[in-house]
Amino acid sequence: xxxxxxxxxxxxxxxxxxxxxxxxxxxxxxxxxxxxxxxxxxxxxxxxxxxxxxxxxxxxxxxxxxxxxxxxxxxxxxxxxxxxxxxxxxxxxxxxxxxxxxxxxxxxxxxxxxxxxxxxxxxxxxxxxxxxxxxxxxxxxxxxxxxxxxxxxxxxxxxxxxxxxxxxxxxxxxxxxxxxxxxxxxxxxxxxxxxxxxxxxxxxxxxxxxxxxxxxxxxxxxxxxxxxxxxxxxxxxxxxxxxxxxxxxxxxxxxxxxxxxxxxxxxxxxxxxxxxxxxxxxxxxxxxxxxxxxxxxxxxxxx
Numbered sequence: 001x002x003x004x005x006x007x008x009x010x011x012x013x014x015x016x017x018x019x020x021x022x023x024x025x026x027x028x029x030x031x032x033x034x035x036x037x038x039x040x041x042x043x044x045x046x047x048x049x050x051x052x053x054x055x056x057x058x059x060x061x062x063x064x065x066x067x068x069x070x071x072x073x074x075x076x077x078x079x080x081x082x083x084x085x086x087x088x089x090x091x092x093x094x095x096x097x098x099x100x101x102x103x104x105x106x107x108x109x110x111x112x113x114x115x116x117x118x119x120x121x122x123x124x125x126x127x128x129x130x131x132x133x134x135x136x137x138x139x140x141x142x143x144x145x146x147x148x149x150x151x152x153x154x155x156x157x158x159x160x161x162x163x164x165x166x167x168x169x170x171x172x173x174x175x176x177x178x179x180x181x182x183x184x185x186x187x188x189x190x191x192x193x194x195x196x197x198x199x200x201x202x203x204x205x206x207x208x209x210x211x212x213x214x215x216x217x218x219x220x221x222x223x224x225x226x227x228x229x230x231x232x233x234x235x236x237x238x239x240x241x242x243x244x245x246x247x248x249x250x251x252x253x254x255x256x257x258x259x260x261x262x263x264x265x266x267x268x269x270x271x272x273x274x275x276x277x278x279x280x281x282x283x284x285x286x287x288x289x290x291x292x293x294x295x296x297x298x299x300x301x302x303x
Contacts, residue, residue, distance in 0.1 A: 022264025046194030048235030080192025093158035104265025133294030143284025
């Protein structure tokens with residue numbers, strides 16, 4: 001009985017995580033109206049890293065001191081560099097015009113891409129069911145991104161590249177997370193991403209307009225609210241909820257619940273920003289979501 005209650009609680013936590021992440025696409029869309037992609041990404045992840053350090057310090061007080069594992073910072077920097085690339089591509093795509101809902105579904109294709117990259121990079125075999133998911137995802141992406149004139153918008157292409165970058169970032173986290181404390185790895189990853197994006201921010205966002213004009217961006221709460229949401233709720237709180245929620249729950253169920261992020265992105269974009277997908281895009285979004293479900297249900301093969 002206690003196990004059932006814990007599974008129900010964790011399922012609700014993962015659903016809440018998906019909701020937080022889905023609404024984050026709206027925050028990113030709103031934030032892009034006030035600051036450049038490098039500024040938003042740099043500040044977002046520096047603030048997220050700062051928010052995680054007190055949690056790590058509290059956790060360290062509750063367990064015996066242990067030696068600092070070798071390679072932790074190297075692993076965090078690798079994951080952070082990939083996270084920076086993926087996040088900048090995503091934010092740039094949203095800034096150039098991809099709606100919150102569409103960005104959510106295009107980004108969600110990383111769930112299909114990860115096992116494909118696993119096959120190509122690590123030679124891990126996969127099932128025929130997953131290949132079906134890939135075909136369905138490609139059909140969905142065609143409807144989402146390719147218009148009647150058979151052209152693709154730069155903004156959508158950037159978000160698609162972001163999904164590929166996220167796939168490599170997830171593979172890196174999957175490789176390193178069993179060796180290191182998850183919260184510490186996340187904090188270093190966030191810190192690395194924030195520092196790299198901030199360096200780019202200086203040259204891309206500050207130098208062209210000057211420091212006074214750049215600083216004037218932050219005088220309005222309309223700029224701070226989406227930034228704080230993306231930093232504290234989406235990054236720091238969302239990641240922590242994911243760690244807690246995934247304990248003791250079936251990994252397939254966990255992935256399915258978190259894939260609701262794309263659905264919540266569409267709903268949030270519709271309710272908050274009044275963004276609507278065309279019937280063609282809605283069909284594409286539905287196919288991508290079906291592909292995500294297939295990818296999570298596909299059994300992994302050894303080999």
